[in-house]
Amino acid sequence: MTSMESNNDSTNNGPFHSGRPFRGAAGCALAAFITAAIAAVLTDLAEWETLTGWLTTLMWLSLPAYFITAVLSIEAEGRGWSERVFTVVTFMFVAVFVTMAFLLVIADALYINWTAVVEVARSPFIGQALRLSIVTSVITTALALMFAIPMGYALSRYDFPGRTLADTVVDIPIVFPPLVAGLTLLVFFSQTGIGRWIEEDLGLVFVFQRKGIVLCQFVISASFAIRSAKTAFDEVDRRLEKVALTLGYTSWRSFLHVSLPLASRGVMAGGILTWARAFGVFGPLMIFVGSFRGRTEVLSTTIFLEQSVGNLEGALTVALLLISVATVALLTIRLVGGQALVKL
Amino acid sequence: MIRCERLTYSVGSFRLKDVTLEVADGEYFVLLGPPGSGKSMLLECLCGLNRVDSGRLLLDGQDVTDWEPRRRGIGYVPQDYALFPHLSVRRNIASGLVARGEPQEEVVRRVAEMTDMLGIAHLLDRRIAGLSGGERQRVALGRALAVRPRVLLLDEPVSALDEQTRDRLCRLLKRLHREMRTTTVHVCHNFAEMLAVADSAGVIDGGRILQTGSPADVFNRPVNVRVAEFVQAGNLFPAEAELVDGQVRLTLPGGVVLHAQVPEARIEQRRVMAMIRPEYIRLCPIAGCARNPRGNVNTPASCAHVATKDTETPGGNGGPHRGSPTGSTLLHGRIAEVLDQGAIVRLVVAVGEGQEWSVGLGKSECLSIDLALGREVGLQIDPQHVHVLQE
Numbered sequence: 265m266t267s268m269e270s271n272n273d274s275t276n277n278g279p280f281h282s283g284r285p286f287r288g289a290a291g292c293a294l295a296a297f298i299t300a301a302i303a304a305v306l307t308d309l310a311e312w313e314t315l316t317g318w319l320t321t322l323m324w325l326s327l328p329a330y331f332i333t334a335v336l337s338i339e340a341e342g343r344g345w346s347e348r349v350f351t352v353v354t355f356m357f358v359a360v361f362v363t364m365a366f367l368l369v370i371a372d373a374l375y376i377n378w379t380a381v382v383e384v385a386r387s388p389f390i391g392q393a394l395r396l397s398i399v400t401s402v403i404t405t406a407l408a409l410m411f412a413i414p415m416g417y418a419l420s421r422y423d424f425p426g427r428t429l430a431d432t433v434v435d436i437p438i439v440f441p442p443l444v445a446g447l448t449l450l451v452f453f454s455q456t457g458i459g460r461w462i463e464e465d466l467g468l469v470f471v472f473q474r475k476g477i478v479l480c481q482f483v484i485s486a487s488f489a490i491r492s493a494k495t496a497f498d499e500v501d502r503r504l505e506k507v508a509l510t511l512g513y514t515s516w517r518s519f520l521h522v523s524l525p526l527a528s529r530g531v532m533a534g535g536i537l538t539w540a541r542a543f544g545v546f547g548p549l550m551i552f553v554g555s556f557r558g559r560t561e562v563l564s565t566t567i568f569l570e571q572s573v574g575n576l577e578g579a580l581t582v583a584l585l586l587i588s589v590a591t592v593a594l595l596t597i598r599l600v601g602g603q604a605l606v607k608l
Numbered sequence: 609m610i611r612c613e614r615l616t617y618s619v620g621s622f623r624l625k626d627v628t629l630e631v632a633d634g635e636y637f638v639l640l641g642p643p644g645s646g647k648s649m650l651l652e653c654l655c656g657l658n659r660v661d662s663g664r665l666l667l668d669g670q671d672v673t674d675w676e677p678r679r680r681g682i683g684y685v686p687q688d689y690a691l692f693p694h695l696s697v698r699r700n701i702a703s704g705l706v707a708r709g710e711p712q713e714e715v716v717r718r719v720a721e722m723t724d725m726l727g728i729a730h731l732l733d734r735r736i737a738g739l740s741g742g743e744r745q746r747v748a749l750g751r752a753l754a755v756r757p758r759v760l761l762l763d764e765p766v767s768a769l770d771e772q773t774r775d776r777l778c779r780l781l782k783r784l785h786r787e788m789r790t791t792t793v794h795v796c797h798n799f800a801e802m803l804a805v806a807d808s809a810g811v812i813d814g815g816r817i818l819q820t821g822s823p824a825d826v827f828n829r830p831v832n833v834r835v836a837e838f839v840q841a842g843n844l845f846p847a848e849a850e851l852v853d854g855q856v857r858l859t860l861p862g863g864v865v866l867h868a869q870v871p872e873a874r875i876e877q878r879r880v881m882a883m884i885r886p887e888y889i890r891l892c893p894i895a896g897c898a899r900n901p902r903g904n905v906n907t908p909a910s911c912a913h914v915a916t917k918d919t920e921t922p923g924g925n926g927g928p929h930r931g932s933p934t935g936s937t938l939l940h941g942r943i944a945e946v947l948d949q950g951a952i953v954r955l956v957v958a959v960g961e962g963q964e965w966s967v968g969l970g971k972s973e974c975l976s977i978d979l980a981l982g983r984e985v986g987l988q989i990d991p992q993h994v995h996v997l998q999e
Binding site for chain 2: 508526
């Protein structure tokens with residue numbers, strides 16, 4: 265009783281205690297959930313059914329435990345009930361969304377079996393598809409950034425006739441249905457003069473070629489990089505560039521040593537989005553380059569191929585592979601890149 | 609030396625019009641202007657960041673109108689300093705030297721020289737984010753001065769700082785200027801700042817230079833009402849001017865008569881504005897002064913200093929011989945408002961019907977006077993402190 269009172273006095277939090285003790289508890293619950301989920305998937309693969317049952321129960325118990333402790337750990341601005349309810353309501357949406365995403369992944373994971381995993385791991389074609397996915401998406405990201413950095417700067421800094429139009433056109437591929445992008449590319453190369461000139465006279469063939477994968481990914485995803493880069497350059501104070509010019513910098517030097525480093529975070533974020541979109545692109549690839557085993561097959565088209573022949577386990581295994589590669593990459597870049605720059 | 613000849617620059621609906629300005633070698637010039645007057649824009653034109661529409665800009669006699677900013681040899685400290693947030697203090701200060709390709713040992717030497725001079729050697733390895741306003745200002749000055757510019761341009765260098773830091777930095781600016789003799793243009797909107805640092809001064813408004821001259825000139829003898837209002841002239845009244853025996857006689861609304869010593873007695877219009885700074889008005893206890901029915905009292909000049917002595921003025925009952933050529937004017941009114949402004953006390957004195965006069969008193973003067981609201985007081989105005997503006 266006395267300890268309760270002293271606790272209340274020291275934190276002076278009205279009817280609520282400080283959220284700090286709950287932080288540790290929420291962390292533990294989250295760790296328990298993730299461990300149980302991974303363990304359940306593994307035991308399921310190994311077909312140890314009783315253990316899987318226990319682990320799934322643990323998983324489902326630790327999830328609400330996490331949400332409750334997490335919401336309690338949030339230091340609310342106010343101290344009354346109304347503020348607490350507000351916190352709970354906003355956090356509830358986070359909880360629902362994250363749970364839904366987890367549920368979907370776990371449902372996939374629990375469906376697959378060991379045979380499918382072994383099959384996928386042994387298949388030379390799927391290995392090749394994975395490598396091709398990674399290589400093409402990285403090339404696409406590099407190309408997109410190559411365009412995005414100067415474009416973002418130009419769109420942010422220069423006032424030219426048609427700027428609003430250019431700005432809007434940049435966003436078009438984002439709202440484009442991906443399938444339409446593939447169709448458009450196909451039509452462009454087969455039905456237009458320029459397209460035929462590129463294919464026939466320049467000898468640059470994209471249709472049903474690996475180069476075409478990069479082209480599709482670029483069309484679908486470069487907008488994210490450009491948009492992010494523009495926003496990032498918008499946020500760089502122009503006075504910094506002005507001062508740099510008076511200090512003796514050339515425009516090039518001022519761009520490379522002042523604007524670009526300061527925009528790097530946003531540019532990097534755009535790169536991540538671009539890569540993630542390029543990595544998962546599917547629709548236009550099916551139309552523009554097809555999905556030939558060992559030639560133009562990437563992970564996303566593999567999934568389609570596998571499920572179209574009724575190999576649902578195989579398809580889901582590849583899907584999980586795609587999701588895990590993407591998640592690991594996103595997490596790594598976020599954790600490393602997030603500290604790249606201390607904002608003023 | 610900086611020389612602008614009829615510089616014109618426009619952006620949107622705003623225009624700098626025919627700006628002509630000359631700042632002598634080694635001079636500290638302060639350009640005063642209210643927000644939005646075009647003063648920052650003018651600085652950017654001097655830097656070469658804005659391409660002027662017409663006119664010429666000369667630095668040390670060289671026409672640099674079409675030069676790129678980096679070739680002009682200008683040190684520019686913009687508002688809020690614009691320090692590079694991704695670089696350390698050391699690399700900020702070195703940035704200009706590095707960009708100019710100075711050898712490494714020279715860079716190190718100059719950075720050390722600058723930081724010693726500015727007293728920021730202990731900050732060298734810090735990031736910008738952790739610095740206080742005053743520290744940032746010093747770093748920005750160091751960065752601008754490290755390249756030994758021909759001209760230093762300061763855009764509101766101390767406006768964002770608190771009072772104490774502002775005072776310290778004004779002194780620092782003054783000292784740096786004494787030591788380096790860099791021709792400086794300092795832009796601000798605070799006339800106290802101007803009086804503290806300027807060798808010469810100017811006033812800009814609406815994209816035009818309204819006045820240039822010594823700081824005292826701008827402060828005490830503004831050329832027009834806008835400048836007068838901007839330097840807070842305090843007492844500004846429309847008046848009828850006439851020349852009487854070589855002296856200007858001003859009749860204010862309500863019949864108050866003032867005399868002014870206008871050099872060259874150059875009064876082109878009858879209708880003018882009379883300006884009397886609050887600090888130059890002396891306060892007399894009313895007892896010693898005769899007054900006339902209009903609230904306009906005239907005494908021999910002997911009323912001087914009675915405000916502090918609080919004694920009877922000998923012979924202070926001069927008849928209503930208003931308009932005596934050399935005489936001071938003594939007005940009679942009631943204290944309507946007492947505003948303690950820290951360093952001085954400002955009184956609002958109601959004279960006659962609704963005319964309000966502002967009087968600035970030193971704190972020591974106030975000690976010997978009773979400043980009760982409604983108390984009758986006399987205001988003594990000497991002709992040399994009456995300034996006449998064309999309307």
